[in-house]
Amino acid sequence: MKRVYVNEEWCLGCHLCEIQCAFANSGEADMVKAFNNSEQKPLARITVEDGENDIHFAVSCRHCETPYCVKGCITGALTVNENGIVQIDDTRCVGCRTCILMCPYGCLTVGHNKTLLKCELCVENLGGEPSCVRRCPNNAIVFEDRDGGLL
Amino acid sequence: MKKFKYIIIGNSAGAIGGVQGIRKVDQASEILIITSEPWETYSRPLISYWLQGKVKREKMHYRDPSFYKENNCRIRYNTSVEKINPQDQTMALADGEIIGYEKLLVATGSIPFVPPIKGLPKNLKESKSIFTFTTLADAIGVKKGLTNDARVVILGAGLIGLKAAEAMVNQCQSVTVVDLADRVLPSVLEDKSSDIVKKHLETQAVDFMLETSITEIRDKEVLLSNGKSLPYEILILAVGTKPQCTLIQEARGDIGRGIVTDHHQETTLKNIYAAGDCTQSLDISSETQKNLAILPNAFLQGEVAGMNMAGEEAVYDQAFPLNSVGFMGLYILSAGTYDGVAYETQTPEQYKKIFIKDNVLKGYIIIGDCMRGGIYTDLIREQTDLSTIDLKMLITSPQIMAFNQSSRKEKLAQSH
Numbered sequence: 001m002k003r004v005y006v007n008e009e010w011c012l013g014c015h016l017c018e019i020q021c022a023f024a025n026s027g028e029a030d031m032v033k034a035f036n037n038s039e040q041k042p043l044a045r046i047t048v049e050d051g052e053n054d055i056h057f058a059v060s061c062r063h064c065e066t067p068y069c070v071k072g073c074i075t076g077a078l079t080v081n082e083n084g085i086v087q088i089d090d091t092r093c094v095g096c097r098t099c100i101l102m103c104p105y106g107c108l109t110v111g112h113n114k115t116l117l118k119c120e121l122c123v124e125n126l127g128g129e130p131s132c133v134r135r136c137p138n139n140a141i142v143f144e145d146r147d148g149g150l151l
Numbered sequence: 152m153k154k155f156k157y158i159i160i161g162n163s164a165g166a167i168g169g170v171q172g173i174r175k176v177d178q179a180s181e182i183l184i185i186t187s188e189p190w191e192t193y194s195r196p197l198i199s200y201w202l203q204g205k206v207k208r209e210k211m212h213y214r215d216p217s218f219y220k221e222n223n224c225r226i227r228y229n230t231s232v233e234k235i236n237p238q239d240q241t242m243a244l245a246d247g248e249i250i251g252y253e254k255l256l257v258a259t260g261s262i263p264f265v266p267p268i269k270g271l272p273k274n275l276k277e278s279k280s281i282f283t284f285t286t287l288a289d290a291i292g293v294k295k296g297l298t299n300d301a302r303v304v305i306l307g308a309g310l311i312g313l314k315a316a317e318a319m320v321n322q323c324q325s326v327t328v329v330d331l332a333d334r335v336l337p338s339v340l341e342d343k344s345s346d347i348v349k350k351h352l353e354t355q356a357v358d359f360m361l362e363t364s365i366t367e368i369r370d371k372e373v374l375l376s377n378g379k380s381l382p383y384e385i386l387i388l389a390v391g392t393k394p395q396c397t398l399i400q401e402a403r404g405d406i407g408r409g410i411v412t413d414h415h416q417e418t419t420l421k422n423i424y425a426a427g428d429c430t431q432s433l434d435i436s437s438e439t440q441k442n443l444a445i446l447p448n449a450f451l452q453g454e455v456a457g458m459n460m461a462g463e464e465a466v467y468d469q470a471f472p473l474n475s476v477g478f479m480g481l482y483i484l485s486a487g488t489y490d491g492v493a494y495e496t497q498t499p500e501q502y503k504k505i506f507i508k509d510n511v512l513k514g515y516i517i518i519g520d521c522m523r524g525g526i527y528t529d530l531i532r533e534q535t536d537l538s539t540i541d542l543k544m545l546i547t548s549p550q551i552m553a554f555n556q557s558s559r560k561e562k563l564a565q566s567h
């Protein structure tokens with residue numbers, strides 16, 4: 001399946017993907033509006049790590065073949081859909097954080113209403129290509145099928 | 152006699168894992184699920200959320216109600232399996248019916264351990280004031296007796312006792328938790344971490360009487376080991392659970408700290424598998440056999456059992472203790488074994504202790520901000536050699552940056 005992959009050599013550390021992710025999931029059509037709602041700033045489902053020697057990379061859900069978050073979820077709120085995308089049903093999530101305990105990559109965030117947020121490859125919002133990928137200025141995040149191995 | 156290719160005893164996390172495991176391999180053959188409970192599969196941890204009023208009954212289901220149909224499962228509710236006969240691969244149900252199986256999964260879970268206390272009623276299930284707290288039926292019973300002026304006494308400051316306390320404290324007059332141990336969550340936390348949780352619960356009006364036991368249960372009053380007494384309208388007995396192994400024991404399968412299985416989840420009886428709270432697991436973080444009564448373990452074991460039952464070899468050899476639990480806004484993550492060199496940090500947002508031994512992360516406790524904690528869990532799971540990892544960074548916070556470049560690439564640029 002197509003997943004989000006990152007190339008740390010190309011990442012500038014600009015954190016634009018975080019902003020685009022938060023915006024895409026805010027439900028607002030206008031970016032200024034989305035972020036001016038200061039009480040509840042939209043939250044990103046992707047995190048950029050910044051290290052020494054100018055190393056940066058973004059981390060978001062890997063949509064694992066062995067999704068420990070899904071297997072460990074105590075309510076069944078996390079599921080794998082027919083396309084392999086790991087999704088969360090916020091009407092069933094109780095915010096117990098077992099999925100945080102289980103995820104090897106640190107890809108789940110607690111939302112404002114205490115249910116968990118995760119990357120769903122933008123299938124629940126804009127549709128099409130994930131926003132982080134589309135808006136990365138340096139192509140450091142790509143949306144590709146690498147299941148057969150890295151070429 | 153009816154005969155089924157697959158029969159699963161139980162209808163909770165281990166059993167559902169079993170169905171999903173079988174269906175990864177065999178989409179055709181019917182699966183018979185037998186459960187002594189009357190309901191569709193529900194998330195057992197949610198009974199406290201329901202009692203608290205945070206989750207509605209229809210949101211307690213562990214899988215959508217369409218799950219059984221979609222997975223070609225036939226289900227018999229309110230039916231207990233009385234006896235398994237491994238020689239002729241049959242079982243006897245409580246109503247006397249005998250049915251045959253080709254592959255059997257025992258996912259009978261755990262039952263509350265009720266200590267022998269003077270004055271304990273003979274039939275707890277009929278009591279309107281004394282309860283255990285592990286099933287939806289228990290929670291329904293408690294809810295009936297819960298009034299604003301009820302005084303609640305809970306015996307046991309473990310996970311179940313404290314979840315019950317959290318659920319009730321804002322709906323009754325008082326909650327007092329009694330435990331023989333000198334700290335709360337004694338099997339999950341150490342002195343300092345336990346103290347943080349206790350203080351937090353105390354600020355939320357939960358009272359504790361530690362290093363104390365109940366010596367006698369009377370009508371509306373318990374006597375304590377310190378000579379005092381406590382009045383109650385609701386008494387919850389939550390000292391612990393024990394694996395439900397009787398069926399396998401009577402069929403002469405091996406029992407240790409639960410039903411003994413190999414890493415295919417097969418018991419010592421041919422064609423009988425076991426998963427979940429009823430089993431014994433090898434804890435890889437301490438290399439000891441344990442009864443790990445936690446939901447992720449139940450599902451993972453069930454899935455592996457199911458795959459093997461359907462003929463595909465699958466292995467489960469990565470068990471270890473895992474806990475994620477919140478009490479009134481304070482969250483706790485813990486995993487593994489607290490053995491080795493300890494690295495402890497404390498900030499206003501977070502308490503954290505990490506244990507490293509022989510260059511492997513053995514365990515950790517995080518209270519408060521638990522973001523990305525699973526990165527630590529994975530180091531325990533994979534028993535990763537820490538020599539290629541930037542320890543200082545790792546101890547500061549769980550992050551992928553602490554790994555070397557090639558492992559970072561493996562994690563972020565390759566398929567999982």
Ligand SMILES: Cc1cc2nc3c(=O)[nH]c(=O)nc-3n(C[C@H](O)[C@H](O)[C@H](O)COP(=O)(O)OP(=O)(O)OC[C@H]3O[C@@H](n4cnc5c(N)ncnc54)[C@H](O)[C@@H]3O)c2cc1C
Binds near residue numbers: 444
């Ligand atoms: C209040 C509470 C809170 C919890 N919170 C957490 C948590 O936050 N995180 C976590 O990881 N775990 C938690 N747990 C533990 C978790 O619920 C269990 O680990 C999990 O339910 C185990 O699943 P299981 O399938 O092994 O067994 P169980 O859930 O115990 O189910 C076993 C089923 O088998 C049936 N059965 C047994 N014997 C027979 C028989 N002879 N014939 C027919 N049917 C039979 C039983 O009726 C039952 O339905 C909690 C438990 C409780 C009670």
Ligand code: SF4
Binds near residue numbers: 070105
């Ligand atoms: S949230 Fe974590 S464990 Fe779950 S699929 Fe994504 S990366 Fe994998």
Ligand code: SF4
Binds near residue numbers: 074077094098100116
């Ligand atoms: S926090 Fe929500 S999604 Fe995560 S394990 Fe708990 S119920 Fe499932």
